[in-house]
Amino acid sequence: MNNGAPGILVTGASGFIGRHFVAAVNGKFRLFCLARRSQKEVGIPYQAG
Structure with a gap:
């Protein structure tokens, strides 16, 4: 992760387009x-909240 880089909010990160964009x-x-899907299904780290 690049801490000096700008941040992007990705909605729908577990969908087809979101997954490829991420x-x-x-x-x-x-x-x-x-x-909506769990981290196990998507394969990205997550923060539950």
Whole structure:
């Protein structure tokens, strides 16, 4: 993760487009993702809240 990079809020991160978008920009931006599916299904770290 690049802490100096701008942050992006991704809604629908577990959907088809969101999943591919997250994979493409991971490491280039700080990602804040909203998803309905669990982390196990999507394969990305998560913060429960």
